[in-house]
Amino acid sequence: MSLAVVNETTVTTFVEDRKAFENCVEECFEMLDVDGDRVLSRSELREGFSKIMSLGHGSREEEKIDPLFNTIFNRFDEDRNGSIDPQEFRCLIRELMFAMGRGFGNSPVLVVLDSLLMKAVEHEFGRI
Numbered sequence: 001m002s003l004a005v006v007n008e009t010t011v012t013t014f015v016e017d018r019k020a021f022e023n024c025v026e027e028c029f030e031m032l033d034v035d036g037d038r039v040l041s042r043s044e045l046r047e048g049f050s051k052i053m054s055l056g057h058g059s060r061e062e063e064k065i066d067p068l069f070n071t072i073f074n075r076f077d078e079d080r081n082g083s084i085d086p087q088e089f090r091c092l093i094r095e096l097m098f099a100m101g102r103g104f105g106n107s108p109v110l111v112v113l114d115s116l117l118m119k120a121v122e123h124e125f126g127r128i
Contacts, residue, residue, distance in 0.1 A: 004121040005108040011101030014120035015094055024119045025093050029086055039083035042069055 015021050032040055032048035040048070046069055076092045077084055084092065097116060111117040 004111050004118060006104065006111050006117050006121055007106055007108055008101040008104050009106075010120045010124050011097055011104065011117065014123040015097050015101075017123060020119075020123050021094070022090065024116060025090050026086065028093065028116065029089050039081075039085050040089060041083050042073065045069065045072070045084060 029040070032044050034044055034047070035041075046065070072092065073082075073084070076088045078088055079085075093116065097120075100117070111121065
C-alpha cells in the first residue's frame, strides 16, 4: 500500500502547474466517461464519485447525495446542457482540490493509493 503526506502547499503547487494538473484531470475524465462521448452525464459523474468517495448506492444514500449532484450541475454545467464537458470538469476538480487544500492547511494528511491527491504528491517529488 502506498502512503504519502499531503498539505495545502502540495495541493496548490500541483493545481497551479497547469500542464501536470490538466493531464491528470484528463485521465480522470476519461475514466469517468464510460460511454466515450466526451461529456459526463449525471449518472457517469455519480458512479465515478461513488467509487472515488465511497458513496453508498442505496436509496437512502442517494437521497442524501442528490443535493450534491444538483449543486455540482447548477454550479459547473455552464452551458446548461445537462452534462459536464472536459472544461467544466476541469473547473470542478480545480475548485475541489483547492477546497481540500484549504481544509488541510499546514496539517499533514495521509493519502492512500492512486488519487488526484497522490498525483499532487508525485508532482511534488518530480515524478509527473
